[in-house]
Amino acid sequence: MDLALAWVVVGGLLEPVWVIALKRFDSTRNLAWAVVTIVFAVLSPVLMGIGMKTMPVGVAYAIWTGIGAVCTMIVGYYLYNDKVDALKLVCVGMILAGVVGLQFVSGGA
Template sequence: MAWFVLALAGLLEIGWAIGLKYTDGFTRPLPTALTLALALASFVLLGLAVRVLPVGTAYAIWTAIGTVGTVALGILVFGEPLGGARLLCVGLIVAGVVGLKTLSP
């Protein structure tokens, strides 16, 4: 169950990271409120997950889900550049997280 909670926290991290773009520097009230709500929910779920999971592994996985998802949505939604070097870097993040997960109890 803790892994599911952690995955959900990571998905919410993608939401608030993308939401930052829509806040326009926190000048738009509704996107700002939604972004802050997603961030709070993500942190709460991360906090629940680390009650059971190793904090270093959980944090790395949480940030990796957020990073990979945000990069992917940045490319798909905002037309950010897609290049071999970026894909390689994202692949290294995924490889590191898989390694941490494999070595975790």
């Protein structure tokens, strides 16, 4: 894995942090959750931006959002008992296949 891809992946992995923190802030109005939301809502795209210096913008964004969406769904399942059925798993599989495919056809595999 090249360094640009690593930055984008780490940024994508941080995306669920601010999403969950936002949900926690919304339900508790605890300002600590607001701070966590702001910090990670800034840090996540900044890391993606670092990766985009040497990676195509569309590919970086697709990887970042794909990882963020899949990880947020997983976290929602474990923390909030969000429903996950076979059709959702198929859709998540398609997201992951698309992310891997984009990286492959972009010469990053």
